[in-house]
Amino acid sequence: MSRNETAWKEQPKFPSTHFVDTRIYTDKQIFREEQEKIFNKCWIIGCHESEIPNANDYRTFHHPGGAQLFMIRGEDMKVRAFYNICPHRGNTLLYDPVGNAKRITCIFHAWSFNPKGDCIDIPRGKEGYQERYDCKDAGLREVKSEVGYGGFVWVNVDDNSGPLKDYIGDALGLMEENLSMPLEVFTYHKAIVDSNYKLWHDTNSEFYHDYMHYFNRITGMLQPGYFDRQYKGYPNGHASVGSMEIKYDAYAGSKTRSVGWPGLAPGGWVLIDLFPGMTFNLRTSVLRMDTAIPLGPDKLIIEYRGLGLKSDTPEQRAERIRDHNTIWGPFGRNLHEDLLGVHGQGLAMREGSDSKWVLHGREENSTIHDEVGMRHFYAEWSKRMGRKAYDPFNDNKLA
Amino acid sequence: MTSKTLIDELIYRSALLMDSKDFAGFLDLCDPAFNYSITAYIPEIRKETAWLEQNKEGMKLLFDTLPRHNSDHASLSRHLTVYTVEQDEAAKQAKTISFLQAFKTSLDGGATELFAVGKVHDTISLSGDKPLLLSRNVRLETRLLGIGFHIPL
Known part of the structure; x- marks a missing residue:
């Protein structure tokens, strides 16, 4: 039997755990809260280690919380993650989805950074900023990152987040053996x-x-x-x-x-x-x-x-x-x-x-x-x- | 030497038949040894991929099972422009490169949007009484393909 408006809106005959209000899929305020309370708190996969196999290889990533990131492998072969934004005038640092950059130079005013996120050059810095501001003030914003569970590169933009293993717990246990070799x-x-x-x-x-x-x-x-x-x-x-x-x-x-x-x-x-x-x-x-x-x-x-x-x-x-x-x-x-x-x-x-x-x-x-x-x-x-x-x-x- | 017009017509006819979902007609244009592929270079991982690879029998099976699948019923319009035709008389083959634009038209309202662009690399058998497709590689530039599609390009 079809239903009228009242019947359509009646609570389904299930416990409240067994249905959801569809506004959680459409509401803008809820979405903004999800970015803040969920995506900016959880560990998220940014890429896989095989996408950045060599020193200075990088991969860009649109984080679901909204930030533009890149993951880069340093000369020490450690993978780090940073906001893909120049601290000077807010320009995008890396445009291509992948590449290799020993020196990351913003195309706008040529501020440069190394794969550890240190600022290594501000053109005509002394002339413009005198003693007020220099490279030590201009490092990139680093984001927590870990490599694990099959070699995925995980990122967490919350500086206060716990380690990845606490977040995953036993959830990937069913695949532990399957993920144990290099992928x-x-x-x-x-x-x-x-x-x-x-x-x-x-x-x-x-x-x-x-x-x-x-x-x-x-x-x-x-x-x-x-x-x-x-x-x-x-x-x-x-x-x-x-x-x-x-x-x-x-x-x-x-x-x-x-x-x-x-x-x-x-x-x-x-x-x-x-x-x-x-x-x-x-x-x-x-x-x-x-x-x-x-x-x-x-x-x-x-x-x-x-x-x-x-x-x-x-x-x-x-x-x-x-x-x-x-x-x-x-x-x-x-x-x-x-x-x-x-x-x-x-x-x-x-x-x-x-x-x-x-x-x-x-x-x-x-x-x-x-x-x-x-x-x-x-x-x-x-x-x-x-x-x-x-x-x-x-x-x-x-x- | 086979006339370029016959080769061009084979390529254009293949697009018309696919547009009209005359899959049997399309396969009639193909040599028994026909192979089809859709490939692309994926810069994000710096690798090649083959999104679809079928021989003539596999293409027929793919077409035959389409009605059993839930598919987007929008239509595709394939626009091909034959750029080059190189004939090898000794091998009785021609290799052609065509530019492809595929447009998708929705059933509801008929809005048309660009679905994909790429190049079509055909090898054409000239050994019979009419040219036949021996292989087709659709080399896509477009990699963001929305919800995808069940029908080859």
Whole structure:
């Protein structure tokens, strides 16, 4: 039976942990608070160590809290992260996404910095600033960084944040062996979608949407073990999903994967979601890493990285690239569907569209179609935001 | 020597057939040994990638399974301009380079936006009674492809 306006807005017949108010996906104030209370407090993946293998290699990064950063490997081979902004007139220091810079020189007035963030030259400094200001006053703003958990470069713009291992806890334990050898990024692309970042992370946090994926239905949902996959929640809003054996050859034109991954059973698939928007997705031969970077309440960039083993032979690497892009590339079978889904949510839940609720109410003993992964995320979100996801403005008429 | 007009027409016809989603018609333009790829250089990681690689059979399977997938139903318009045609009479082949612009037109309202640009590198078999595509490499400049697409360019 269809519903009138009153019924449409009635509280769903679930506990308040099992639905959210859609304004958390559209409201500008909430987005600004998320930048401040979540993204500027959490450890975020900026890049992978294989993207900056040599001394003085750098990689730029749009931090989801808003700051423009770059990560650079020093002559001492230590990776550091800095704001990508000249302390003089606020210009961008590094324009290219990657490069090698022993000396970072601002194009505007040629102020120069070394890869440790020290200012090493201010042209005509004495003439202009006399004794009032010099290089020692003009270092770059350094951001906390650590390399770990598969060689990813993590950054945290909060100087008072705890160490990365405290933030991750045991959440990546399921992949400990899988991430124990040197990895290498072999493909990278971005997508910009008019949608909220949480909706993308939600997609990575529930498998009920496998109904959308013909490939996943045929190779996964119809195969033994699929409905046994188990969710597990961890502190700080992280969650993991256990493995099964994917039957790749059930899809026309697809073959059983010939290349596997150390520590993963043949055809295996393990997924770990890290709060607030990163996903380690290890599927048989490829580790896919998603990083969701909101640009506003209704726009986000998603960075996609595909990784293999640094020790790959050319043949193994070619196979991993093929496996990745067949499913997850911009012309792959699955990624387009996932992005179409989150794009559709963005269309339907725009501010003023009277969308009202999103349900996270499925309970199936924490197995694959249970929506416990999303519930776990929103419990953490509510705690950090000091707002209830189901009633973010305390104005819902709840039972 | 095969006339350049015949080679040009093969390339342009391939775009028209793909635009109209006449996939069988497109495959009729392809040699049995046809290979297709979409590749790009990714400066962020300083590496090449192949986003799609299929032989003729793989292309047919890809086209055949399209109706089972959830896809963006916007249409693509492929504009090709043949830049160069180099014929190798001994090998009975031609190598061509064309410029590609692909425009996407939404179903709702019909807004058209640029989807991708790149170059199409074709190898064309001239050994039969008509030119046939032996390989096609779509070399994309564009890497930000929105929500992506299920249909090759």
